[in-house]
Amino acid sequence: MDDPRVMLVTSEMMEAGEKPLLFTGGACNIQGLSGPIRNPGRDRLARWLDEHGWSYFDPQVHPSTHGRDYIWGIDGPQEKKARETAKLRVYEITSTTIAGVTMLEIMDDARVGRVSIVWFNDGLSFAPIGLGNYDQLKKNEVLRHKVGETVFQHLLAYVKAGRQLRNELVLMLADCPHIVFVNSVEELKKAILFLLEA
Numbered sequence: 001m002d003d004p005r006v007m008l009v010t011s012e013m014m015e016a017g018e019k020p021l022l023f024t025g026g027a028c029n030i031q032g033l034s035g036p037i038r039n040p041g042r043d044r045l046a047r048w049l050d051e052h053g054w055s056y057f058d059p060q061v062h063p064s065t066h067g068r069d070y071i072w073g074i075d076g077p078q079e080k081k082a083r084e085t086a087k088l089r090v091y092e093i094t095s096t097t098i099a100g101v102t103m104l105e106i107m108d109d110a111r112v113g114r115v116s117i118v119w120f121n122d123g124l125s126f127a128p129i130g131l132g133n134y135d136q137l138k139k140n141e142v143l144r145h146k147v148g149e150t151v152f153q154h155l156l157a158y159v160k161a162g163r164q165l166r167n168e169l170v171l172m173l174a175d176c177p178h179i180v181f182v183n184s185v186e187e188l189k190k191a192i193l194f195l196l197e198a
Contacts (some may be wrong), residue, residue: 006111011078019055023057025079028094030097039060088117089117100165106173117182117188124183128158
């Protein structure tokens, strides 16, 4: 974090008065088979933002990037402030997190007219680690037998809900002039370049 080319704005920097140009939120702290892991998707984006000299707040606080873990009393208020005051917001939606809170944040941005990009980083379908997508899970008779019918039906409903959330978000905001949907890193970069120059 001592590298002057790293444009990451931390909660401590925000408390000292610094404001980020971008907010990069969305899929954070994915639950892997061995517990929570840092999502590497936004690291590519962060390197690109660093190269351009554009400051950003990433609420995925982790020892590898911030030197510590997320502390709600410090990071929660600063995350909200960064999301509200940044010129542009980027929300990453992956296949492995349900993204419910992220989608509420996107809807809030649409409601008040904040310009935001929704980046489906392989996230148009919902396929939690260990469960797969809805069609894969539906055919998993080994898991059905292992957990029982009631739990299995709840898992199916969970994965189906994650899929429907994505579909409904796109349908509900299709005509919103403040929300841009992209499906690749290249589309994301072009959208950022265009919107920062607007």
